[in-house]
Amino acid sequence: DAKTTQPPSMDCAEGRAANLPCNHSTISGNEYVYWYRQIHSQGPQYIIHGLKNNETNEMASLIITEDRKSSTLILPHATLRDTAVYYCIVRVAHSGNTPLVFGKGTRLSVIA
Amino acid sequence: DTGVSQDPRHKITKRGQNVTFRCDPISEHNRLYWYRQTLGQGPEFLTYFQNEAQLEKSRLLSDRFSAERPKGSFSTLEIQRTEQGDSAMYLCASSLDVGGNTIYFGEGSWLTVV
Numbered sequence: 001d002a003k004t005t006q007p008p009s010m011d012c013a014e015g016r017a018a019n020l021p022c023n024h025s026t027i028s029g030n031e032y033v034y035w036y037r038q039i040h041s042q043g044p045q046y047i048i049h050g051l052k053n054n055e056t057n058e059m060a061s062l063i064i065t066e067d068r069k070s071s072t073l074i075l076p077h078a079t080l081r082d083t084a085v086y087y088c089i090v091r092v093a094h095s096g097n098t099p100l101v102f103g104k105g106t107r108l109s110v111i112a
Numbered sequence: 113d114t115g116v117s118q119d120p121r122h123k124i125t126k127r128g129q130n131v132t133f134r135c136d137p138i139s140e141h142n143r144l145y146w147y148r149q150t151l152g153q154g155p156e157f158l159t160y161f162q163n164e165a166q167l168e169k170s171r172l173l174s175d176r177f178s179a180e181r182p183k184g185s186f187s188t189l190e191i192q193r194t195e196q197g198d199s200a201m202y203l204c205a206s207s208l209d210v211g212g213n214t215i216y217f218g219e220g221s222w223l224t225v226v
Contacts, residue, residue, distance in 0.1 A: 002154075034214075036217075041220075041222075042219055042220070043116075043203050043205075043217035043218050043219045043220045044155060044203070044205075044217045045217070046214055046215070046216060046217075049214065085154075087154060099145060099147075099157040099160055099168070100145075100155075100157070100205075100215055101157065102154030102155045102156070103154055104152075104153065104154055105154055
């Protein structure tokens with residue numbers, strides 16, 4: 001079963017920041033937080049991952065609370081192409097035999 | 113980086129027929145995963161290879177399903193005697209067992225059993 005809890009859906013105005021929350025209160029010390037997104041009818045796309053420090057790349061920023069029990073994915077300037085289902089997953093990063101376990105994710109709708 | 117490639121992208125088959133999907137992982141990725149996704153659900157893990165060795169199989173992988181990765185490069189997923197409940201998108205993913213072991217997915221193969 002997925003070890004994360006996400007809101008089923010969110011809306012965001014185009015050009016504004018999209019802040020997607022995720023709760024992972026049972027996360028273990030060696031588990032990373034991964035974010036993927038899935039645009040309709042396509043395969044999941046890797047976005048970002050982190051352990052305890054905040055992370056930023058060209059797609060998004062990941063903010064992890066100090067107790068690591070929750071995190072927020074930030075898309076700084078959402079566009080219509082960011083409309084997708086966003087999945088938050090916790091996983092031991094270096095172990096290949098711990099597959100990604102997907103929940104139902106958050107359906108983000110970016111509105112013009 | 114050509115990404116994970118899957119073939120065919122779409123397949124319609126009659127119930128009872130066999131189907132085979134092929135996956136070409138990212139070059140030099142030694143780990144390969146198969147997932148299944150039905151409408152409205154997140155992807156579900158089916159099986160995982162490290163090189164040519166199949167190291168883990170989900171209970172979702174019934175005995176009608178078989179996956180191979182004979183030379184540690186491409187992989188095939190065969191479904192025998194297809195049933196309507198097999199209709200889904202079958203996703204392949206790959207990763208390298210160094211660094212962050214980030215898993216990258218292909219675009220999926222859609223199966224419709226009629």
